[in-house]
Amino acid sequence: MTATRNIPVKKKIKDSLFTRINKWLHLWLGLASGIIVLIVCLTGCIWVFNEEITGLMEPETKVERQDKPVLTPAQLTAIAAKFYPDKVPAYANYQQGRTINLNLKTVGEKGRRGGGTQLKINPYTGEVVSTVVHKKGETDFFRFILNGHRFLWMPYEIGRPIVNYGTMVFVVLLITGLIWWYPKKWNKSTRDKSFKIKWGASFKRVNLDLHNVLGFYSLLFLLAIALTGMVYGIKWYSEGLYWVTSGGETLAEYKRLESDSLQANKYYTPVQAMDLAWNKVIAKHPKSAGFYYNFPDTAEAKAAxxxxxxxxxxxxxxxxxxxxxxxxxxxxKREDVYSISYAEAGFGGKLRKMNYDIHVGSILGFPGKVLAFLAALIGASLPITGFLIWYGRKFKKKGKKSASDQSAATKNNKVPKVTKPQLEEII
Structure with missing residues (x-):
């Protein structure tokens, strides 16, 4: 009679305390912030191409660059008075290759966006290409997208902190995710799992790969987007980041400068002042590819x-x-970081001036925008794939083994057969 030989069963190695804490943080912070990350990332990837999409939807606003000066503020004021004598210019913005956007407001109305009227003007001929009139409280599509991105369409005082600190949680998720992703051993199997998506496997395996692999490839881009995004909403973070990157300098607070109201009506009319100021600036930057300026408010003598x-x-x-x-x-002269030219700024100042361009990817031109779009899209997918992983593991049906099968396997000293789906799950 042959003696039965007991086959030793390998015990599962228990994770260290650090690993268990890391996994716990990644799981529960991810479940708590999933909706926030999904909305912020989706609206972000749409906003990245707002200028390009607007250009496609409004082909009439495309204007070929000409080698001659664009309209002066006085000329724009005259055009506005011709079409809307009851309104005055509030501000204008322009980018090379497009029309000038001249925004109007009612005389005496405070606030730069009063009136809700925008003229799109050919920068060389003065032709009004189109007129957009917004009703009170009405927002356009991209303003709606931006509101969701910044404060989740909630009251600003409530939604803004939620987005800001939700973004900070997302940074923690990216770091804990990288730690969880890092294999304990590097071999062909772990390399394939870490860097490749096994498209032919089961849905659970593909979903797991989409979460892990795409999350790894987009990690640096998502970190850059998240870290620059927090600059706009978390004061202590913004000041701390500048302090670190500038070598201990304090971030100067932006202050709106004011005109000397005692000198009102002594030297220039508002239109004359605007044109003279414009000529001073454009003489220093004759090849400028765009501009933004506000018109002095005649109702406020201190307005600059x-x-x-x-x-x-x-x-x-x-x-x-x-x-x-x-x-x-x-x-x-202002004293904030944005008042210094990029060439004269230190490292901290340069980084702060690049913050928006890094955030939307335009620092690398159009290819950078594409990368930011793809990264944000992957960022939006991570809460979904992560939830499906958790849901599948938490509520999956456990296969029941019959007592007879277990007894037979024990008597014959055989290792239970592993099916192909189970093998894929293990791998």
């Missing part, structure tokens, strides 16, 4: 003239801003 020029099309990091007293045309 602010002009910003953009040397590179579609990029904002190397912009330069100027502020003038609307009565004396004296240049008013």
């Amino acid at each position: 003239i602010n002009i910003t020029v953009y040397p590179s099309p579609g990029q904002f990091y190397n912009s330069e801003g100027y502020t003038f007293d609307q009565h004396t045309l004296q240049e008013l």
